[in-house]
Amino acid sequence: MLGRLKRRAEFVQASKAGRRAARDSLVLQALARPDGETRLGFTATKKIGNAVARNRAKRRLRAAARLALAAAPPPGWNLVLIARDATGRCPFPSLLADLEGALRKAGVPRPRDEA
Template structure:
């Protein structure tokens, strides 16, 4: 079983990635990626209140965490900070399609090689 990548937890870390990083959008998620951190890959997860109540937002983030664990698990490239932002489609989309969306966004941002 693949371990989850280390997490971004502080607001300023999220803001730094959002301000200086690149974006890759999909119907199910928004990926913000900041290269060149010199540290192991770290991932943060967020969902805005417009998605719904706390139950809906937490379910959205759980799906994103599992998708990131499966996609980035053991072979995660070092030196990146990533933020995954949940969208309305995150909780409605089939999980295999969510994984494909995440892989496509990671390739677009340059995190994964094609």
């Protein structure tokens, strides 16, 4: 099971020291961890829209992360997924493809990369 980032300091640390990969529908910030635990954080700023739009964007990011990472999470990463304007309205397969591409660009190892 994947852990969650909850404290602001964890988000800020991933922002300052982590790798960044931007796509049309999301931004990924990835910071390697020495302990082998992988934790996820999700955020949507007020630029996305009202609370309904922000919550929808975060729900879609959580669903995409669940599909992309739950089966074989990469060991030892803090991953922050940031919603963009297109997150709430782009087709879900496109969102999944953007997440996979961002993970590759940030250097987060994936099971098919290791094989």
